[in-house]
Amino acid sequence: MKGLKTYFYMEGDRVAKAVDGVDFYIDRGETLALVGESGSGKSITSLSVMRLIPEPPGKILEGSIKLDGKELLSLSDGEMRKVRGNDMGMIFQEPMTSLNPVFTIGNQIAETLIKHKKMTKKQAYKKAVELLKIVGFARAEDIVNEYPHQLSGGMRQRAMIAIAMSCDPKLLIADEPTTALDVTIQAQILDLMIDMKEKFDSSILLITHDLGVVAEVADRVMVMYGGQIVEEARADELFTDPQHPYTRGLLGSIPNIDADVERLESIKGQVPPAHRFPQGCRFAPRCEHAMDICRESNPELLETKSKHKVRCYLYEPLSGEGGQSHGTTSREAIRSTKS
Amino acid sequence: MHKYIIRRVLQFIPMLFLVTVLVFGLAKAAPGDVLSGEMLDPNIPHEVLEQRREALGLNDPIHIQYWNWLSAVAQGDLGTSMQYANRPVMDLIQARVMNTVYLAIFSLVVTLAVAIPIGIYSAQRKYSLFDYGATTFAFLGLATPNFFAGLLAIWLLSFQFGWFPAQGTTSAVGLSGFELFVDKLRHLVLPGFTLGLASTAVYMRYMRTEILEIKGSDFIRTAHAKGLTKNSVLYKHTLRNALIPIITLLGFEFGFLLSGAVITEAVFNYPGIGTLFLNSISNRDYPVIMAINLILAVTILLGNLLADIFYAVVDPRIRYD
Ligand SMILES: Nc1ncnc2c1ncn2[C@@H]1O[C@H](COP(=O)(O)OP(=O)(O)O)[C@@H](O)[C@H]1O
Ligand code: SF4
Ligand SMILES: [Mg+2]
Numbered sequence: 322m323k324g325l326k327t328y329f330y331m332e333g334d335r336v337a338k339a340v341d342g343v344d345f346y347i348d349r350g351e352t353l354a355l356v357g358e359s360g361s362g363k364s365i366t367s368l369s370v371m372r373l374i375p376e377p378p379g380k381i382l383e384g385s386i387k388l389d390g391k392e393l394l395s396l397s398d399g400e401m402r403k404v405r406g407n408d409m410g411m412i413f414q415e416p417m418t419s420l421n422p423v424f425t426i427g428n429q430i431a432e433t434l435i436k437h438k439k440m441t442k443k444q445a446y447k448k449a450v451e452l453l454k455i456v457g458f459a460r461a462e463d464i465v466n467e468y469p470h471q472l473s474g475g476m477r478q479r480a481m482i483a484i485a486m487s488c489d490p491k492l493l494i495a496d497e498p499t500t501a502l503d504v505t506i507q508a509q510i511l512d513l514m515i516d517m518k519e520k521f522d523s524s525i526l527l528i529t530h531d532l533g534v535v536a537e538v539a540d541r542v543m544v545m546y547g548g549q550i551v552e553e554a555r556a557d558e559l560f561t562d563p564q565h566p567y568t569r570g571l572l573g574s575i576p577n578i579d580a581d582v583e584r585l586e587s588i589k590g591q592v593p594p595a596h597r598f599p600q601g602c603r604f605a606p607r608c609e610h611a612m613d614i615c616r617e618s619n620p621e622l623l624e625t626k627s628k629h630k631v632r633c634y635l636y637e638p639l640s641g642e643g644g645q646s647h648g649t650t651s652r653e654a655i656r657s658t659k660s
Numbered sequence: 661m662h663k664y665i666i667r668r669v670l671q672f673i674p675m676l677f678l679v680t681v682l683v684f685g686l687a688k689a690a691p692g693d694v695l696s697g698e699m700l701d702p703n704i705p706h707e708v709l710e711q712r713r714e715a716l717g718l719n720d721p722i723h724i725q726y727w728n729w730l731s732a733v734a735q736g737d738l739g740t741s742m743q744y745a746n747r748p749v750m751d752l753i754q755a756r757v758m759n760t761v762y763l764a765i766f767s768l769v770v771t772l773a774v775a776i777p778i779g780i781y782s783a784q785r786k787y788s789l790f791d792y793g794a795t796t797f798a799f800l801g802l803a804t805p806n807f808f809a810g811l812l813a814i815w816l817l818s819f820q821f822g823w824f825p826a827q828g829t830t831s832a833v834g835l836s837g838f839e840l841f842v843d844k845l846r847h848l849v850l851p852g853f854t855l856g857l858a859s860t861a862v863y864m865r866y867m868r869t870e871i872l873e874i875k876g877s878d879f880i881r882t883a884h885a886k887g888l889t890k891n892s893v894l895y896k897h898t899l900r901n902a903l904i905p906i907i908t909l910l911g912f913e914f915g916f917l918l919s920g921a922v923i924t925e926a927v928f929n930y931p932g933i934g935t936l937f938l939n940s941i942s943n944r945d946y947p948v949i950m951a952i953n954l955i956l957a958v959t960i961l962l963g964n965l966l967a968d969i970f971y972a973v974v975d976p977r978i979r980y981d
Contacts, residue, residue: 371885373884399889401887402887402888402889404887405884405885405886405887406885406886406888407887410885411882411885413878413882413885415878418877418878418879419878419879419881419882420879420882421879421882421883421897421900421901422879422901422975422976422977423900423901423904423974423976423977424897424900432886432888432892432896433887433888436886436887436888436889436892437887468976468977470977484882484886485885
């Protein structure tokens with residue numbers, strides 16, 4: 322994904338810049354985590370990949386999203402529907418409401434296979450049973466004929482994973498897949514996702530606000546704030562050497578197992594609404610290191626260590642320009658060498 | 661689910677009993693009886709009337725009268741009419757009931773055929789000119805009483821344009837086969853639309869609201885994420901959920917149609933149960949009134965029973981225990 326901007330046009334000429342220039346890539350077999358507080362633009366980023374932004378009021382303004390070299394943003398509606406569910410599968414936060422209450426689990430898995438793999442009903446149901454077994458249902462033969470309300474939240478999320486993986490997608494997008502689940506179930510679902518990724522040789526874009534989840538499964542992490550990526554690094558690197566003040570705030574707020582602390586309590590203030598970002602660094606109002614320059618202009622996302630990018634004036638870019646060089650020319654130069 | 665249905669049917673029985681008590685009680689509580697009209701005739705001596713009352717059992721204790729009536733009804737004997745020269749009430753009803761049934765079916769089919777597509781289209785084109793038009797029609801339809809809509813239809817579509825007949829069930833004698841069918845159908849048009857007007861408005865609004873609400877739900881987003889076509893998302897995933905309240909309402913529609921038919925039939929001089937009912941009321945023909953009341957009440961009860969059963973069939977979330 323390159324330079325993606327997804328805006329929402331709201332009443333009174335307000336424009337919510339939910340995703341405001343986001344670049345990223347995911348390698349085959351990789352699990353990329355996208356973290357950030359609620360409202361930072363994670364869901365809109367993932368829905369943009371699927372081109373599921375409600376339009377109006379939303380619109381993908383510019384950018385490029387390529388899947389195996391195929392530009393998704395120039396596909397027709399019909400062509401995009403062949404990609405969704407087939408090359409990319411998605412699961413959502415609310416397993417309780419994400420399945421249609423009036424159709425059986427089998428029906429809901431089979432219809433994807435019938436649509437994309439041109440299977441007959443019989444073949445599709447047979448495959449549905451197999452898939453249910455793979456995602457861990459012992460009674461798969463019965464489950465195909467059951468309705469969503471007969472299953473628990475964790476079981477429904479398993480069924481959602483079965484649907485998402487049914488057509489052997491290249492990418493599985495999971496938007497807060499475990500947030501609504503019991504803690505004991507969370508780890509099982511994460512394990513299952515990683516399992517599936519390996520079995521089907523695909524990649525995962527995992528969206529979460531829970532750094533505990535990230536630590537468990539992610540290869541690489543992107544931290545999102547105010548519609549932009551503010552830090553990107555390998556997972557182990559991010560946990561050992563977090564740089565952006567926001568990331569450090571997030572890490573400082575991972576709750577203790579026995580202490581019942583409110584998450585994110587160490588970062589004061591709130592995520593700014595997407596239609597009223599501050600002029601300079603979007604984190605400046607909440608940042609204890611904010612300098613004058615921070616309030617004037619927004620820093621670029623630059624590589625400060627090998628494979629570690631940060632969007633913050635506190636850090637100097639890797640290339641030997643030296644000093645607090647914020648000139649656009651040198652920044653542009655760094656960008657172009659990287660891309 | 662079979663257990664649920666059986667239990668629901670069993671609950672129906674005490675309700676039915678209660679309804680018979682009510683129908684009987686109401687008829688008894690009304691002033692006068694079948695012979696009251698004849699009291700005004702000074703040529704009939706008081707003693708004779710009293711004798712006839714005795715013979716008809718009108719002086720028996722109330723529960724005996726109820727029991728006699730109920731056991732007669734159970735055997736299909738609804739008594740004899742006073743106004744129609746002692747003809748059995750059953751005959752009177754049998755002669756007309758099918759007309760009312762045709763009218764109700766016609767009205768229901770038209771209602772659904774109009775309301776569902778318009779509701780869907782309105783939801784698809786929310787806030788379009790079409791949507792506003794449909795909304796206006798719905799509010800007018802709800803606000804217009806049956807008799808007024810009926811008179812308007814007669815004046816405009818029958819007298820002014822002459823498109824449809826304004827009364828009766830057929831216009832010519834000697835028609836048969838397909839011609840008779842078409843002629844009867846033409847006679848159903850105006851009363852049928854009039855009777856269905858309010859329901860059409862209601863279903864249309866329900867359909868629109870339901871679809872709009874369901875469109876925003878998570879499982880519809882899932883359906884899109886699976887790459888299903890627009891039609892599959894609308895006609896399978898959305899519609900199947902949107903129809904649940906409609907199908908449930910259909911059960912209640914029976915009683916609504918039958919009671920609406922009373923006024924509509926009168927306006928169009930349509931020989932059904934409704935006109936018979938109104939005539940009987942003005943003539944204090946209690947046996948007929950009671951019989952029709954009973955039919956109305958039982959129809960409503962059956963409708964409610966059907967609504968519950970439909971609901972359980974179409975919504976897998978309904979728990980049967
Ligand atoms: N339909 C919409 N209309 C207007 N603004 C929206 C809409 N959907 C999302 N937004 C805005 O986009 C921003 C990002 O939302 P989202 O991606 O859901 O955040 P996250 O998933 O990180 O919690 C929020 O500030 C939100 O206000
Ligand atoms: S750029 Fe400035 S305000 Fe923004 S995070 Fe860095 S130090 Fe804080
Ligand atoms: Mg979200």
